[in-house]
Amino acid sequence: VADTDSQQAMRGVGELSLAERVQRLDDLATIRGICLTYGVHLDNKDWEPYAELFSESGGFAAAIGTVTGREAIRTLFDTTLKNIPRAFHVFSEPVSDVSGDRAEARSMWIYIRTGEDGWPEMLQFGHYDDTFVREGDGRWLFEHRQVTRDVGSAPYER
């Protein structure tokens, strides 16, 4: 099924103009950049720019909570993760598709923190299912991010 989808996607690209093909590559690069910038703000607990990556009515769903809108996203993280020691989110390459002003992406995440022995410890592993929207000003933003944890448990759950 994946091969068929991929072949269809490539046929679609072949019918695009040069400008549209460059736009598509730009869009894919931008979405990749948003996924990485998300990790920078998350690991720095920088909730203001973190929430700005979501659209005004953007949704976030994870074990930590399910919320809608930037203010609710900021509040959720500020409350829950305030006293959690610094950790790092390592991401796989996102697999993404763009269609006009909407896009989808999927990627894996690994949560790494300092273990009791001082060595790095892989505490959790999971994946993201994302939808993105291009706003009127041309900016791509998260419309929704679904966080699924496949292995492990979070520090705030212990």
Place this chain on the structure above:
Amino acid sequence: MTGSDGPAIDQSIETRVQQLEDTEEIRRLVLDYGRFLDSKNFGECAKLFARDGEFILPFETVVGPEAIHASMNGMLGSHLGAEGGVDFHVLANLLIELDGDSARSTSFWLYVSPREDGHPQLAQFGHYEDVLKREDGRWRFKSRNALRDIGFPHAGVPGAVPE
């Protein structure tokens, strides 16, 4: 281009293709570094630095490809395994910001090596902070700062004695 600033709608196609190519070449530069480092091909690894390129380590700062090559040779058996194919740097979260003929990038490194029982272990974790420049038409490291965020010097290095 890889940030969240949105598409550059007013830029020419030529400029935008150039930016996509620059991003791809810098991505390749960062990945080649890891490949040459792990195969202990330090001559090729050092050539990825600009003529005045700085390699900033927790224990020293080295300037220029020749000195960087020598410094890497000195890490064998202490900061790096004594031969290629025994320890590995997994690179991730490569974020690139272009600014004409210069650029900045950050990336994570995961140092993976065999435990005494042969199982793989995540021994150290850190990140790179890079400044890049175009030199003779090719992207090179103007400075590469290798920072350790979790773990200890020499930890997990095959054959090394931990501090």
